[in-house]
Amino acid sequence: RVKNWVTVHGVILPNQCVRLVSEEQASQGFLEFEGEHLPVQVFQRDMNSMPNWAGSCWYYLRYMDARNDHAMVDSDIERYWTLDGSSPEQNPAGAIDLYVGGTEHAVLHLLYSRFWHKVLYDLGHASTKEPFQQLFNQGMITADAYKDSRGAYVDIHDVEVKHINGIARAFHKPTGNELEIDPGKMGKRYKNGIPPEEICDLYTTDTFRCYEMYLGPLDAGKPWKQASIIGIQRFLAGVWNLMEITLPDAEVNISAELERMMHKTIRKVTEDVSRLRMNTAIAALIECKNEFARQEKLPKSFLRNLVMLTSPFAPHLGEEMMSTLEPEEHSAQTSVLRYNWPNFDPEKCLEDTIEVPLMVNGKKRDAMVVAVDINEETLKEMAMSNEKVLSHLNGNSPKRVVVVMQPNRKLVNIVF
Structure with a gap:
């Protein structure tokens, strides 16, 4: 390890020419070079080194x-x-x-x-x-470690975890003895780390990459739960399967709701990646994929955008899908890395409707969906005619009605 982590350097005395010679040449006391017998001097190897x-x-x-x-x-x-x-x-x-x-x-x-x-x-x-x-500073991946009766750590490959009466219990596979579960860091000394190569072989490299970034905020500690990785694998498989319903844009009637979802996803992923919020960016991609999967027909440009947004997290999937969707352009570009990042229209990210909480004496009693551009008087009239609000008023006249219109969330609170 020391040899690999330090920079070895040699010390040569002034006015000396040092040549590498064999043991036989060294025993002769001279080196034959271009017809001359040159004296061979023996130097002690300098073991000094610089730090890595x-x-x-x-x-x-x-x-x-x-x-x-x-x-x-x-x-x-x-x-x-x-x-x-x-x-x-x-x-x-x-x-x-x-x-x-x-x-x-x-x-x-x-x-x-x-x-x-x-x-x-x-x-x-x-x-x-x-x-x-x-x-x-990124957070640390944590994982359960397992100890036997001597307090020695047991390799995770020799551990079987069973859920008995809703409680996780660990057992040693070769002997069947129960083990102590010790949550904490993931590391070699705790024998609870699984080599990334094994995860990649089981679930693919793209799945491994996405799962690590989806675990939680980049700067927070996160527990490794391998059973949950299958969800990310299904997400990536779902993105691939969208090609089955993809058609040219001209053959698809694109709804306003679907177009809004596309632009909102582009904005969300773009902003989250720039802030290193990879987990919420992937969550937005999953939501977008699920919405796309509900469609009978999907415009090709929408799938292209989704693939481009997914490719930083799953580059192998991105390359494969773009080479299938646009073989000529992908061949010319040579890689998804050279494609332009999708753009979004801020106007198309706006919702047409908004849900307004209805409160009576500070407690939420109901909610109603209204137009985004509704005015204050109309909103107040609709709130006062709501059945649940009227039942909680119980015939009492309100002392005041508070309508919050700005900055971006509408709220009605009726006080009596």
Whole structure:
């Protein structure tokens, strides 16, 4: 492990030419080179090393120009990626837009990478004073671990969980002995981690990716429940199956409700991804897919948009579906990555109706669906004629009727 995580360097004495020789040549005391006998000097290997920070603190710059054999990074290429066309007086603070890392690792790495980057900036090799624009600490995946009677952790592959009288109980498969369930971190020492390769083999890589992002907010700790992953697999399969009802747009009568769902989904996913709210973006995609699946016919442009919105989470599905829906365009573009992101019309995201809660003395008694543009007087008249409101008034005259119209939620509260 040490060999893989440090940068080994050698020390060469001044005015010495060091050549690698075989043990036989070393025993002769000389090396025959171009007809000459050159003396062989034996050096003690220097086991000194630099920490792994020496490489990991500037690698993001190397990614910009990885095939350059003459420099760490070409200055023009470095400015292209880090400044992003900004003028000198508007230079971004950091070279990288976003740094995602756990608190335990990121704190030290950020400290050292800032030191290295500032040195490179002072030497003129970097165009920004800071390496990173923004830091985001992701949450931790948690999972149950299992202990035997000795307190030793048992490999999760040797555990069978049964629900007896509504209570989860764990048993050791080879012996049948009951195990203690210990909820906490997922890790090698707890033997409760399942290799991602196994999940991918069982459910596909796209399903694994989507499930991790769907677990919850990116910055929160989330429990791993493998039994729930099947729901994401069904969602992706459902997106694929929509091709069976897809027709050219000209052959489909597109309803206003379906068009509104499409534009609302594009807006929701676009905004949530920009805020790293992957779980709510996927939830919106699931809702959209379910609505599409209820249709007898689906316009091709709507499925295309749904596939494009899904492709960042399930790239393999995106490539397969676009190559099927639009083989010529996909061949020309070579990848979904090169397609334009779908656009939405804010006007088409607006609802025609809204549900208004009806309250009596501060308690909700009923609700009614009204037009979005309803005026205050009409709303008050409809509320006062509602049967449930009248029953709770019990013949009493209201002292006042409070109608809330703004900012975006209408509410009626009748006080008597």
